Amino acid sequence: MNDIQPIALPGIDPRRPLVIAGPCSAETEEQVIETARALAAEGVRIYRAGLWKPRTKPGGFEGVGAAGIPWLQRVKRETGMYTATEVATREHVDMALRGGVDLLWIGARTAANPFAMQEIADALRGRDVPVLVKNPVSPDLELWIGAIERIHNAGIRRLGAIHRGFTSIDRSLYRNHPMWAIPIELHRRLPKLEIFCDPSHIGGRRELIAPLSQQAMDLGFDGLVVEAHCSPDCAWSDKAQQVTPEALAYIIRNLVIREQSVTTESLTELRAQIDKIDDELLELLARRMRVSRDIGQFKKEHNMPVLQAQRYEELLERRAGQAVRLGMEREFMRTVMQAIHEESVRQQMEVLGQQPAPEHQ
Known part of the structure; x- marks a missing residue:
């Protein structure tokens, strides 16, 4: 369009x-x-x-x-x-x-x-x-x-x-x-x-x-x-x-209308920092998923279920509390952790050779 x-x-x-x-x-x-x-x-x-x-x-x-x-x-x-x-x-x-x-x-x-x-x-x-x-x-x-x-x-x-x-x-x-x-x-x-x-x-x-x-x-x-x-x-x-x-x-x-087309040198620098941090976040997430696959292999060998509901709830609450102390919104961190958890479950299910349950797709 x-x-x-x-x-x-x-x-x-x-x-x-x-x-x-x-x-x-x-x-x-x-x-x-x-x-x-x-x-x-x-x-x-x-x-x-x-x-x-x-x-x-x-x-x-x-x-x-x-x-x-x-x-x-x-x-x-x-x-x-x-x-x-x-x-x-x-x-x-x-x-x-x-x-x-x-x-x-x-x-x-x-x-x-x-x-x-x-x-x-x-x-x-x-x-x-x-x-x-x-x-x-x-x-x-x-x-x-x-x-x-x-x-x-x-x-x-x-x-x-x-x-x-x-x-x-x-x-x-x-x-x-x-x-x-x-x-x-x-x-x-x-x-x-x-x-x-x-x-x-x-x-x-x-x-x-x-x-x-x-x-x-x-x-x-x-x-x-x-x-x-x-x-x-x-x-x-x-x-x-x-x-x-x-x-x-x-x-x-009383509205403040900010100029959309101005890009200063300082802003370019700050955006470069954001890009670098995003790259680091992706690398850390990839490492986390590799560990999730190792956990999936352990569960497969010991015939354990993928989903540990009590640990999942504890994880959400702990990370949400940390986020608040660091100046972020509780619901934002819960959303982030839910998305990470869903991908971790998907990775583990792949290791087990199964399809994710509907609620985790």
């Missing part, structure tokens, strides 16, 4: 960050217009509002639907802002584009469904409109790339991605775990694809929007998609994660 183009709209400053902001849901015409005027006054050029709102459970507010399209048209007339909304079906695409919506995004639940993605791709064929694809709810990079590919295959070239975090059963500071490594790998795989961060959905709380936005800028994201509402505490959906237009402007003004 080397022909992907930026989400460029005439008259918008191409420098980072490109900010797309507006309420989670279009609720009333007055709320839509009041929020748009306040955002326009703060310099925001792209206004987002959800017209169709798929909720986790039925019974909640699910959007005003096509009735909100004239409200977005009024936003364009009165403020000069571009407009954006989420689409989840062919009908949504048709109604939004007929209504003059300038940018479409595809939500996390839709991105996880290849059937729905193909329906939307077919509806977009032959159109020229920027499209942003949110990550699926599960941390599945291939599913995310597949969703983007379907839109690209329909002929859409102004194409981007939105990182909104991933659903996790683990308790966390965040509503959706950021798992920054996944969008970083997406950028490596599709370097021309612009990636936007949605700190509202990652954090789930307005006080987390500023630090998450800064993290996104530090990681080189191209822009932000932020939920802003004229009266956030009265919002009909996701009120805890919305900010006022004035609060958003304060957050944006």
Whole structure:
């Protein structure tokens, strides 16, 4: 997908960050217009509002639907802002584009469904409109790339991605775990694809929007998609994660935007050190795997099982505790040790002439 183009709209400053902001849901015409005027006054050029709102459970507010399209048209007339909304079906695409919506995004639940993605791709064929694809709810990079590919295959070239975090059963500071490594790998795989961060959905709380936005800028994201509402505490959906237009402007003004193209001599030196340490880590891991194979041979000769569950749990806890004392995250070290253990088990199973059990594959 080397022909992907930026989400460029005439008259918008191409420098980072490109900010797309507006309420989670279009609720009333007055709320839509009041929020748009306040955002326009703060310099925001792209206004987002959800017209169709798929909720986790039925019974909640699910959007005003096509009735909100004239409200977005009024936003364009009165403020000069571009407009954006989420689409989840062919009908949504048709109604939004007929209504003059300038940018479409595809939500996390839709991105996880290849059937729905193909329906939307077919509806977009032959159109020229920027499209942003949110990550699926599960941390599945291939599913995310597949969703983007379907839109690209329909002929859409102004194409981007939105990182909104991933659903996790683990308790966390965040509503959706950021798992920054996944969008970083997406950028490596599709370097021309612009990636936007949605700190509202990652954090789930307005006080987390500023630090998450800064993290996104530090990681080189191209822009932000932020939920802003004229009266956030009265919002009909996701009120805890919305900010006022004035609060958003304060957050944006205080972002530190780091230069991506500068490479100093000192940085080159430090990167060389990282490369050397990585080489040493690989050598140490290779040595560890050789010892694992020796252990596998010992177990084979003495008819011992490969997996020693109690030792494995003790190992995880001990190394996680050491990591914390050395200034690293406990869960990071558990993840690293789990990956090393899985490869060690695979090496031992090879020695025993067996296939790894499914949970260790």
